[in-house]
Amino acid sequence: MSQTLFLAISTLGLLAAVGTILARNLVHAGLYLVAFFFVVACQFILLEAEFLAVIQVLVYIGAVSILLMFGIMLTRNIQGDATTTVPQGWTLPALVAGLGLFLVLGFGINNHVGLKNKAAWSATATRPSSEIPKEGEASPRTLAINNMGQAVGIELVTRYVVPFEVAGLLLTAALVGAVALAYREGDDEGTNPAMRARAEFEPLDAPDQNRNGQPDSPGSASLTTTAKS
Amino acid sequence: MSSDIPLNWFLYFAAASFSIGLMGVLLRRNAIAVLMAIEIMLNAANINLVAFWRYGIHAPEEGPLTGVMMAIFVITIAAAEVAVGIGLILLCYRRWHSADIDRFDGLSR
Numbered sequence: 155m156s157q158t159l160f161l162a163i164s165t166l167g168l169l170a171a172v173g174t175i176l177a178r179n180l181v182h183a184g185l186y187l188v189a190f191f192f193v194v195a196c197q198f199i200l201l202e203a204e205f206l207a208v209i210q211v212l213v214y215i216g217a218v219s220i221l222l223m224f225g226i227m228l229t230r231n232i233q234g235d236a237t238t239t240v241p242q243g244w245t246l247p248a249l250v251a252g253l254g255l256f257l258v259l260g261f262g263i264n265n266h267v268g269l270k271n272k273a274a275w276s277a278t279a280t281r282p283s284s285e286i287p288k289e290g291e292a293s294p295r296t297l298a299i300n301n302m303g304q305a306v307g308i309e310l311v312t313r314y315v316v317p318f319e320v321a322g323l324l325l326t327a328a329l330v331g332a333v334a335l336a337y338r339e340g341d342d343e344g345t346n347p348a349m350r351a352r353a354e355f356e357p358l359d360a361p362d363q364n365r366n367g368q369p370d371s372p373g374s375a376s377l378t379t380t381a382k383s
Numbered sequence: 384m385s386s387d388i389p390l391n392w393f394l395y396f397a398a399a400s401f402s403i404g405l406m407g408v409l410l411r412r413n414a415i416a417v418l419m420a421i422e423i424m425l426n427a428a429n430i431n432l433v434a435f436w437r438y439g440i441h442a443p444e445e446g447p448l449t450g451v452m453m454a455i456f457v458i459t460i461a462a463a464e465v466a467v468g469i470g471l472i473l474l475c476y477r478r479w480h481s482a483d484i485d486r487f488d489g490l491s492r
Binding site: 155156157160164167168171172174175180183184187190191194197198200201202203205206209210213214217218221222224225226228229244245247248249251252253255256259260263264275278279280281282293294295297298302305306309310313314317321324325327328329331332333335336 | 386387388389390391392393394395396398399400401402403404405406407409410411413414415416418419420422423426429430433434435436437438439440441443446447448451452454455456458459460461462463464465466467469470471472473474476482
């Protein structure tokens with residue numbers, strides 16, 4: 155039962171991944187990517203990591219793909235123009251690299267030799283049980299699987315507190331960096347929306363600086379500055 | 384559970400997804416499409432982490448959730464990477480009026 159489910163989900167996922175890298179229309183590629191993210195969330199559920207599946211849906215489908223959609227819309231070459239086609243000379247090397255990597259990885263998965271005194275993990279066919287036993291003590295992992303949200307929270311503030319803080323620092327740095335990248339002081343054609351917004355706000359900052367030589371109100375002055383820029 | 388999914392199947396799926404993502408990085412010329420392919424590769428790595436966590440045998444001092452915590456941090460870093468990447472692509476688009484990565488060659492001349 156679960157094997158059939160896994161095969162069906164994986165087939166859909168691989169098709170979605172292929173669609174992502176081959177779709178001419180970038181919006182279609184983004185939607186295929188959403189399907190792939192959803193398939194990965196399903197795999198997490200098959201691996202009994204439901205909390206991670208929820209995070210996957212929230213972060214990837216909810217945030218990352220929407221951000222990518224905004225990027226697609228802002229760069230405006232959605233349809234199959236020159237940048238979204240597959241260049242001719244690169245098809246064969248990319249196929250060779252991808253298939254070669256898959257062959258190497260598949261060989262490694264198939265012919266894995268276990269460490270000393272241990273069986274090869276490639277022979278692992280069943281997972282450890284996640285059911286809480288009727289009598290006796292349940293293992294910490296069993297408890298964590300059955301109550302993953304709580305376990306993740308406890309782990310984040312005890313064992314992984316330093317990586318947690320570093321991740322917070324990284325997110326802050328990424329936020330500041332993204333804003334600093336997207337905001338520019340000068341612009342070549344003066345088409346920067348941030349510059350226009352600054353030009354509108356300047357009369358409010360310095361009301362005595364009248365650009366037209368007329369005793370205008372700040373509102374009309376801002377209108378004329380906008381028209382000039 | 385007699386019909387449990389073997390560990391290898393998850394690994395094969397992750398390997399295939401990773402290869403497809405690599406092909407996407409090499410094939411596409413649009414910067415946002417390349418970013419999407421990178422996301423596919425990161426997700427494939429996450430599947431591997433969680434699969435090994437679920438099927439493996441744990442040392443007791445490592446805590447109960449090693450692979451899941453690793454995957455959570457990978458997701459965090461991927462989100463930050465996408466935000467900065469989109470910012471960079473928009474900046475390059477403003478300068479070159481194109482999202483074509485073959486034209487972002489300012490360092491080579």
